[in-house]
Amino acid sequence: MTPEEQASKIEEIIAAYPANRRYALAVLQDVQHAFNYIPQPAFKALAARLGCPESQLYSMATFYKALSLTPKGEHIIKICNGTACHLRGSMSLATQLKNELGIDPGQTTEDGKFSVEFVNCLGSCALAPVMVVDGNYHNKLRVEQVKKIVALYADGERSGND
Numbered sequence: 001m002t003p004e005e006q007a008s009k010i011e012e013i014i015a016a017y018p019a020n021r022r023y024a025l026a027v028l029q030d031v032q033h034a035f036n037y038i039p040q041p042a043f044k045a046l047a048a049r050l051g052c053p054e055s056q057l058y059s060m061a062t063f064y065k066a067l068s069l070t071p072k073g074e075h076i077i078k079i080c081n082g083t084a085c086h087l088r089g090s091m092s093l094a095t096q097l098k099n100e101l102g103i104d105p106g107q108t109t110e111d112g113k114f115s116v117e118f119v120n121c122l123g124s125c126a127l128a129p130v131m132v133v134d135g136n137y138h139n140k141l142r143v144e145q146v147k148k149i150v151a152l153y154a155d156g157e158r159s160g161n162d
């Protein structure tokens with residue numbers, strides 16, 4: 001996507017909401033959804049539209065975990081590291097993912113295909129350990145299954161829409 005296309009998409013998202021600060025979070029969420037992160041020009045454009053300092057929007061973006069200031073991978077892998085999942089091997093899943101992708105939680109692969117992150121309890125403790133890829137839950141996951149799951153997404157056989 002060119003910078004012009006990016007700017008145009010950002011303007012489109014901002015224009016869909018009234019110029020009121022109460023919609024700032026909704027706009028940022030839509031921008032996050034469109035780009036998988038919040039590009040810097042979005043802060044500038046939104047601040048201009050709302051007549052507020054960019055720093056206020058940055059604070060909002062750093063506060064909410066669902067918003068990211070850095071580009072994320074095409075596929076987002078979330079490893080639950082809540083108590084039940086931790087006790088049932090979430091760290092082993094992270095180690096296996098590092099073997100497969102070469103990244104630790106909090107990082108994105110160089111080719112931009114995958115991001116891995118730890119998250120808090122996903123509310124499925126009885127099915128621990130849980131890993132979520134693009135919104136798809138992989139429950140009672142065993143380390144031996146990780147390689148196959150990564151391969152499915154890498155090959156494009158699965159996406160967040162299936």
Ligand code: FES
Pocket residue numbers: 080081082083084085086120121122123124125126128129130
């Ligand atoms: S601790 Fe992982 S789902 Fe609750």
